[in-house]
Amino acid sequence: MHKYVYLFTEGNGKMRELLGGKGANLAEMTGLGMPVPQGFTITTEACTRYYEDGETIAPEIEAQISEHLAKMEQITGKTFGDPKNPLLVSVRSGSRASMPGMMDTVLNLGINDEVVEGVVKLTENPRFAYDSYRRFIQMFSDVVMSVPKASFEQFIQQVKDERGVTLDAELDADDMKKLVVLYKKYFREQKGFDFPTDPRTQLFESVRAVFRSWNNDRAVYYRRMNDIPASWGTAVNVQSMVYGNMGNTSGTGVAFSRNPSTGERKLYGEFLMNAQGEDVVAGVRTPQPIDQLRDIMPEIYAQFADIASRLEAHYRDMQDMEFTIERGRLYMLQTRNGKRTAQAALKIAVDLVDEGMCTPEEAILKVESKQLDTLLHPQFEPKALKAAKPIASGLPASPGAACGRIYFDAETAAAAAKKGEPVILTRLETSPEDIEGMAAAQGVLTVRGGMTSHAAVVARGMGRCCVAGCGAIRFFENDGYIMIGETTYREGDFLSLDGSTGNVYAGQLPTTEATISGDFARFMSWVDQIRTLGVRANADTPQDARQAVEFGAEGIGLCRTEHMFFEADRIAAMREMILSKDEAQRRVALDKLLPMQRDDFVGIFRAMENRPVTIRLLDPPLHEFLPTEQADIEALAADMGLAVSTLKSTISELHELNPMMGHRGCRLAVSYPEIAEMQVRAIIEAAVSVKKSDGYDIVPEIMVPLVCDRKELRFVRGIVDRVAKEIIDASGITLEYKVGTMIEIPRAALTADEIAEEADFFSFGTNDLTQMTFGFSRDDAGKFLDQYYQRNIFESDPFARLDLHGVGRFIEMATTLGRKTHPDIKLGICGEHGGDPSSVAFCHRVGLDYVSCSPFRVPIARLSAAQAKVNE
């Protein structure tokens, strides 16, 4: 028979997948001979089985639980439900990874009207006994039976009023007894049945509640945010109770083996004497710092300090521990690798290596790569953040914290910023016209759009905080206000955005600046030594390029040339080009763009020195460059000497029903080869010029977007080769260049063997590839994806985390096919997934040469790549 339940004495720390983190560590501490209240763990497999069996606990699992309960009774010498010597237990969830969304603890389980009398006798403390009883009713009702804890508070007030007292502490045993009666009566009213008094019923209901909580909304959301698969399931820990509230030789506390904020090597934590864990949280009394325990109970302190140091050495990482002192005896309730700030994480990792506790390879696994974000972006002050309540939430599209006045169009936002105001650019969705406003803003907030929407991509590129797809906002742009719920926020009002969580707050939340410690450089040097996967950045300007190099990028994997065309002095020539009636007129406009575009590339090549630069030819549909507002159209018509109606007719002709699948990418080069010619000319002339003036060995990589057939690439490559040869021949120097393609259309992946014969490199454009693979518009999918998460159809946003099952299969297919016909083809990824840790790990696994992501994600990608190498 399959084993679904393990005593703490039967498990160990390596059984994390089966016993969950908490269960495995309790077993491990037991094995290390540490004082752990004994009990058993119901495995994660039992949870999975529970769901397979239609949300019921199979009889064989029920039997095993009963059997292990009996063993626990033997070990503790107490009996479950026996008033003479009752065993009371706690029930806690515990999955493989930390899961804040899951069920809260139930304490004191096993108590009822008879058992409580036994507790009174054993402890000679009736108030304690009945207080424990009423707490249990409250907790069990809340956690297992969905009767909110807070709804019981009215009775405490009622009893206080009757007694004429104000503090809970002033209530005596009889009051507690009365509360038990009132609570049970209330429970019956709410649920229509009696509060369960049978300890076994209490136990199994609680186990079921833990299993259920694995799929509650909060848990599903947390899993999605943290890449945890639903299939892991949670374990359940049943542990005999110990009490920190049994007098002045009892107490309870929490401590870290090092300081989780700074990383300092010193016990850090707090405790309360004569209290239960709950009291610490409730904040009625102020806990004392952990080192004061030395003065109060020196032996206990020494024992705990010793355990802490042994645990740290054992796990070779900083530990987060819970303990209880019951009548002068120390019990360890939990240990785990402690959460820490990014600062602390770096210091601890570096210190652990210096202390000889671990190797750099091990140390780099102890820093969560996503956490590096907080080093690079401003954050909210933790206390202010804890106290604040979000008024809405959207997608965490670009990390960091921002606080500013909201403005609804880019121009007004930019003007306000010029006056020195902090600004939050707030839009239904952003378009390339908004770039200036985004650059001027502290943060960007959009109502629509997903993790790869324009707002998200551009904000990440700028390192600007962004919350996207915040659907709760109703927009009344013309009237100058937005509404969230029933509250109105006018232009100029303050909002605060947390781009790392997606939360939006009213008013001003104080922020702290980004800071990079000295440990960072040392840590990252290990990272770069370890990783084999290259890391490049997506950068469109010399400034971005310098930023990217500063963050450790080894090249540019994607330079989007179109962003250059939106600048005020260029858009005019661009529009002239688009509105040209024929090729000749188009060439006149292109000639105006050529020197500007060439200068862009000169700047980028200089910034990147000898590093490779991949430049993508014009990608977006031309209508994106045309104005949409009546006033702008009139102005443009006047500028260009066109009738407004003619211009409108042209704009309407360019309109597309599904622009993502429209006239864009290499399709533009097929229709208007002269555009590609101009861009190639600008690239090659810039390369020749910088090679001559600065002596760098520039090898431009020209990338053709949106290819679906080898013949498309062959056609565009023909243009590139012709123009490049002409310029290089005339330059008097030699210049190497490469021509490659994005793989971002399913058909390109299917026919990658053919396409590879025309290409020097592939770069996977996973934003578009994800769109086409799923048939999800990244701008529109936000609307329905929430329901996909709720119904457990999807576990994560495929635009944020690479869909290995579908999109990943295309990448593997194209990698295999491409290398078949072109064994030394260079392979990279330049979609937004290039900065996502789990996606980077996949890229390492399938053997890509590099990932490319926005500059601010480069450190994350470097660390993720190194971790993937170590985890191989």
Add this chain to the structure above:
Amino acid sequence: MHKYVYLFTEGNGKMRELLGGKGANLAEMTGLGMPVPQGFTITTEACTRYYEDGETIAPEIEAQISEHLAKMEQITGKTFGDPKNPLLVSVRSGSRASMPGMMDTVLNLGINDEVVEGVVKLTENPRFAYDSYRRFIQMFSDVVMSVPKASFEQFIQQVKDERGVTLDAELDADDMKKLVVLYKKYFREQKGFDFPTDPRTQLFESVRAVFRSWNNDRAVYYRRMNDIPASWGTAVNVQSMVYGNMGNTSGTGVAFSRNPSTGERKLYGEFLMNAQGEDVVAGVRTPQPIDQLRDIMPEIYAQFADIASRLEAHYRDMQDMEFTIERGRLYMLQTRNGKRTAQAALKIAVDLVDEGMCTPEEAILKVESKQLDTLLHPQFEPKALKAAKPIASGLPASPGAACGRIYFDAETAAAAAKKGEPVILTRLETSPEDIEGMAAAQGVLTVRGGMTSHAAVVARGMGRCCVAGCGAIRFFENDGYIMIGETTYREGDFLSLDGSTGNVYAGQLPTTEATISGDFARFMSWVDQIRTLGVRANADTPQDARQAVEFGAEGIGLCRTEHMFFEADRIAAMREMILSKDEAQRRVALDKLLPMQRDDFVGIFRAMENRPVTIRLLDPPLHEFLPTEQADIEALAADMGLAVSTLKSTISELHELNPMMGHRGCRLAVSYPEIAEMQVRAIIEAAVSVKKSDGYDIVPEIMVPLVCDRKELRFVRGIVDRVAKEIIDASGITLEYKVGTMIEIPRAALTADEIAEEADFFSFGTNDLTQMTFGFSRDDAGKFLDQYYQRNIFESDPFARLDLHGVGRFIEMATTLGRKTHPDIKLGICGEHGGDPSSVAFCHRVGLDYVSCSPFRVPIARLSAAQAKVNE
């Protein structure tokens, strides 16, 4: 050495791929001992080589041509360029399939100032000799040197004026001589070099011109329309000249072995005595019917009739022959299987079987499946069509001919139609709101959209003529007119559309009605006996369903439920549903839709009797059902008691940037399970009701659209099974039903093994699958696909002809994966490709169970399926 040139005596009729149709048949006739002027054929491989070698003729090919020219001199006893006994030749293109777009013939090649004198001596006919010479200059200049033939006509007029005569026939030898001088002078002025007098130069330039013409715009267009790959190439035929204009015992003619209009078994054709082929075409003299040749030259007639009958028996098909009589001797210049009307094709096929000339299997290959269209739709009168010049052309989106007054919105069009006017609904693009107007119209003309745009799909379904994506039209809807070129057409003006070619004509072109002959039924009965692939129809209404059955559909492969919601009495409830604030309100509106939807299905089930019916759940995004015009929005707001601003805000919230990849398909069922519930209820209740009342064995097939993951299908299937069980349990009868899915998203094809575990059937939705595979929006791709054809990147429209290389690979992948986990899964295709002959052949090859297409294409699909079986 590879052989690139074949004497007619070296080839035979089976070498069509190498020698082209014309060359192979000349060789075959030579082999049969028929009188053929001898010569040689340069192979299609030489053409391919010409392109591979950068549009040059390789020296080895040149050498082989020279060598075979020498052999030809031996055979004919004449010498190329020798004034004493000159060999004159014709040069003609000849590809594997008939290619009207290609190069015209060059006759009399080898003539020059010296040679012409030899011809004078040999023929003792100076006028003939110089007439031949000037004709050659004109033809060669036109065909090889791009100096238009018509530009020479001025000199004929000039000479006539000088001579004071009016008819060409009145010109004498000296006049012709003068023309030669004038022509050559003109040529020099136009080209800047002398007219080539060296016969070898003339020959090689002509060969090059033939090769070049393989890729001219007309040829590329024709190939695309007729599924002919560019890789086939064309052969070149060089044949010694014979002359029908050497006096009264000479002549020339064209004849069919049977009547190509009616199929009647009787020589059919015409001839002219003392004339060259060119004269027949020019129409200066009226040719005589072929049977009059019997009176003039009975022996020649008998010889020709004998040859015709031998050729027919030999090729076992009706022949189209060209002949020339030179001084009382008959020469065969060409034979080929004759083009014929659909009527004639059917009669000939049936007669050939009755005459024992071929089996039904062979007979069905002699009818081009696409031709059946002309039996089912009105056509323009051939003479009127020949005389008319198109003013614009678009995509041949739905076949047939239509003539009517143009109206720019559906309402006006419907109103005009009610008054008895013939109507052409003319729109930028159509949407579901236009359906009524489309139904009322004779034809539909759109500016945008491709072969699978809304207009195209709906018009095909209705059997209504449609020209889509006619980009030449500039639309001034509000001002009540459109412009094509510089001409204005106002609402109410007449236009004529040819939906089979995509041409648009000004004014009224007379049409002929569709007629189906008795041969049709007999022919199609063979077709149905032969084919193994099932054929179903896409039908949304009982009327469509009856039409489909009449055309031989064996079931419905796609019933689009959404079309039912656009009807006037339903759209109100539909909109109420969409604008509902919560599920409860939505359910109230759905309850109103339920009985109407149920009645739809009752009607369809009755019409289909025991045949299977696949019903697709709601597919389009909800915003498609909402109004877009201000007036309509105001009316709806008033209807629903909503503020206009609220309604607008809701409409704006539902707006999507890329609706094709938006909130539609099964994503609607995930968000609003109650919509799917209502539809399932309507389907199952209708099935129960018809089964009870009519006794048919109804097995509804419920199809879930746009699935990309097994879990989506599992979720929706859960709804279907729950609702169906409830209704069936309550019905007191048993009812089987199936649940399947569209495979139309790349990820569904990639994960078809998993999806198949949840599905009873797959139906390939190749419209969407093509969109996603290429990343081409079917509504927008028309704009750039033209350039793809021009640049030879694509050879056909992937929305009209299945892209076997990409989309086809997905179909094969999904077929293999699906059958791996679900061996007896039923597989069909319901995209528009289901009615395209080459796509049907592919579906047969990969082993699908059925294709489904619009009712009017069902006969085509049946024939294509049978042909695929025979060609296996």
